Amino acid sequence: MFLKRNKVQVQEKRTSVFQLFKQALSNDNQRDFTKGSIGQAAFLLAVPMVLEMVMESIFAITDIFFVSGLGAEAIAVVGLTEAVITLLYAVAIGLSMAVTATVARRVGEKNYQAANVVTGQTIWIGLFTAMAVAAIGLLFAEDVLKLMGATEQVVSMGSSYTSIMLSGSITILYLFLFNAIFRGAGDANIAMRSLWLANGINIVLDPLLIYGYGPFPEMGVTGAAVATNIGRGIGVLYQVYHLVDGSSRIKLVYAHLRVNSEVALRLLKTSFGGIAQFLIATASWVILVRIISTYGSEAVAGYTIAIRVIIFTILPSWGLSNAAATLVGQNLGANLPDRAEQSVWKVTKYNVYFMVTVAIIFITFAYPIIGLFTQDPAVLEIGVECLRFISYGYGFYAVGMILVQAFNGAGDTMTPTWINLFCYWIFQIPLAYFLAKSMEMNATGVFLAITLAESLIALVSIVIFKRAKWKTGVV
Numbered sequence: 064m065f066l067k068r069n070k071v072q073v074q075e076k077r078t079s080v081f082q083l084f085k086q087a088l089s090n091d092n093q094r095d096f097t098k099g100s101i102g103q104a105a106f107l108l109a110v111p112m113v114l115e116m117v118m119e120s121i122f123a124i125t126d127i128f129f130v131s132g133l134g135a136e137a138i139a140v141v142g143l144t145e146a147v148i149t150l151l152y153a154v155a156i157g158l159s160m161a162v163t164a165t166v167a168r169r170v171g172e173k174n175y176q177a178a179n180v181v182t183g184q185t186i187w188i189g190l191f192t193a194m195a196v197a198a199i200g201l202l203f204a205e206d207v208l209k210l211m212g213a214t215e216q217v218v219s220m221g222s223s224y225t226s227i228m229l230s231g232s233i234t235i236l237y238l239f240l241f242n243a244i245f246r247g248a249g250d251a252n253i254a255m256r257s258l259w260l261a262n263g264i265n266i267v268l269d270p271l272l273i274y275g276y277g278p279f280p281e282m283g284v285t286g287a288a289v290a291t292n293i294g295r296g297i298g299v300l301y302q303v304y305h306l307v308d309g310s311s312r313i314k315l316v317y318a319h320l321r322v323n324s325e326v327a328l329r330l331l332k333t334s335f336g337g338i339a340q341f342l343i344a345t346a347s348w349v350i351l352v353r354i355i356s357t358y359g360s361e362a363v364a365g366y367t368i369a370i371r372v373i374i375f376t377i378l379p380s381w382g383l384s385n386a387a388a389t390l391v392g393q394n395l396g397a398n399l400p401d402r403a404e405q406s407v408w409k410v411t412k413y414n415v416y417f418m419v420t421v422a423i424i425f426i427t428f429a430y431p432i433i434g435l436f437t438q439d440p441a442v443l444e445i446g447v448e449c450l451r452f453i454s455y456g457y458g459f460y461a462v463g464m465i466l467v468q469a470f471n472g473a474g475d476t477m478t479p480t481w482i483n484l485f486c487y488w489i490f491q492i493p494l495a496y497f498l499a500k501s502m503e504m505n506a507t508g509v510f511l512a513i514t515l516a517e518s519l520i521a522l523v524s525i526v527i528f529k530r531a532k533w534k535t536g537v538v
Contacts, residue, residue: 083107096249096390097171097397101406108389109410111251113382114259121262126287127371129269131436135364136214137284138437140221142367143213144228146352148235149345151196155236157338158188159243160471161330163385164392166247166313167472171396175312182244182306183319184327189240193233200229212356220284227288234295241302246385247392248312253305261298265290336476340467340483347487351513354499355506362506365445368436372446373453376421377460383414384464388472391533395473400534407469407528414461422457425450445506452510456518463521466528473533482523491516 083106096104130137162185169178199207204226208218238261242254268290275281282289306315355366387410394403425432433446467479491512498508 083110096393097399097402101390101402101409104390105386105406105410105413108249108251108386109383109413111255112246112385112389113379114255121266121375124371124375125262125266125269126291127368128436129273130284130287131368133273133284135360135437135439135442136217136220138364138367138442139213139217139360140208140224140284141287142363142370143208143217143352143356144221144225145367146349147207147225148228148232149348150342151229151232151235152239153341153345154192154338155239156341157336157476158185158192158236158330158334159239160337160388160476161334161474162240162243163247163388164333164472164474164476165330166244167249167389167392168396168474170248170312171393175314178248179313179315179319180323180326181330182313182315183321184323184330185240185244186320187322188327188330189236190233193236196232196236197230200226200232204229212353214360217360223285224288227285227292231288231292231295234292234299237299237302238295241299241306244306244313245302245311246389249389249393250305250311250313251386251389253302253311257298257302257305260301261294263294264297265294268293333474333476336478336480337471340476340480343480343483344487347492350492351495351509354495354509358506361439361441362445364437364439365433365442365447366449366506366509368433368442369446369449369453372425372432372450376418376425377464380414380418380461380464381468383410383417384468386410387465388468391469391472392474395534400531403469403473403534404531407465411462411465414465415458418457418461422454425454425457429454448507449510452507452514453517456514459518459521461521463517463524466524467520469528470524470533475533478527478533479524482520482527486516486520486523490519 083103086107096108127138127141130141162181165181166178169175169181205218205222207229208221208225213221238257242257245251245254269287270276271279272282272286272290273284274286280286305311306313352363352366355362387407390406390410391403394400394406429447429450430443433443433450437443437446467482470476470478494515495509495512498504498512499506500508502508504511
């Protein structure tokens with residue numbers, strides 16, 4: 064009798080989780096994440112956000128997987144270009160933080176009209192930003208690669224790839240910004256589907272355009288850029304459809320596109336800290352790549368492969384972080400700061416479980432994982448070493464990324480900015496150079512510096528978060 068009752072309880076629990084999973088993927092814009100179980104709210108938000116970031120991480124891994132067949136120079140093209148594009152990601156993510164925080168606060172207040180106005184201003188900000196980046200791509204692609212330390216062979220092979228990726232920056236920006244709107248509104252399932260669509264198209268087009276299968280032209284590494292931009296562009300069109308058709312809490316009409324300088328300036332002011340924090344972080348990564356490039360194309364290729372694999376797991380973890388940001392913003396908007404804090408710690412616990420599990424897998428199976436992308440012995444050794452060293456700090460990363468996003472969700476984008484400035488520029492970059500050059504650890508010194516800096520961010524964030532000043536922020 065006891066065993067039978069226990070079996071029924073287990074089945075009910077499984078059914079409950081399954082039902083929650085179905086709810087998380089459904090398009091229900093009537094959910095209120097400021098009420099009820101915090102665990103369920105976190106689950107319902109986190110599932111589509113994690114799946115969204117899984118798709119974003121597949122973007123990161125797909126290009127490098129197909130391009131790796133062209134050799135170390137082609138991988139270096141992608142790696143060096145990606146290092147520069149991370150500066151654009153910094154702007155996109157910084158703006159997205161402000162958008163998510165502002166939309167989440169307005170939704171928490173049940174002021175949907177104000178959230179629609181924020182959406183309209185976001186479109187203009189994204190357009191002008193993309194135009195500036197596109198100009199750089201059209202005019203200075205070769206100079207960008209040379210500045211990053213590329214050899215003449217890499218520049219010759221990759222200038223068109225770099226130009227197309229930078230010129231198509233509007234697809235990157237709008238994917239980030241529109242998904243930030245959906246996440247802030249609590250409609251994370253739409254954000255997830257847009258990336259599923261974009262990534263599915265990219266996966267199909269990548270091998271066709273890189274290697275010229277069937278009627279498609281053989282474009283080499285340039286084909287990866289074309290495929291990525293087509294995929295992202297179609298994903299953006301899908302987002303626009305849902306912004307105007309009323310299936311989201313946000314419903315955009317022509318009136319919301321009128322320039323509202325007050326709202327736009329408030330968005331830019333809030334995003335300044337977010338942009339600054341990620342420019343600081345990504346610029347430090349650019350410098351790290353520049354240090355690694357002094358050890359040859361094989362070192363850059365190994366580092367690039369390992370980082371893409373790492374991104375494959377960190378982006379789903381970032382999905383949990385986005386869920387925490389939305390919960391913080393909406394609960395603060397509903398004047399529930401204690402619930403906001405409880406939500407952060409609950410999501411942090413989930414993230415630690417996930418990241419530590421991944422770290423164990425990466426450390427144990429580093430060789431076969433990197434071996435999926437290259438059989439070049441020099442590239443393989445660098446990739447394995449990078450993957451293992453950075454994985455040692457995964458438990459700390461799990462905590463740090465949730466707390467940083469919690470600050471951003473509260474509209475406090477300056478606290479993470481100062482944390483990044485200290486941990487990356489004052490600590491990580493000098494340490495990486497010292498270990499690589501003065502201690503003659505070469506690229507290994509850079510990998511060790513990354514692990515130590517990311518761990519320091521987690522420790523500093525815990526101390527500041529517990530002071531709870533973020534609970535009083537106004538967006």
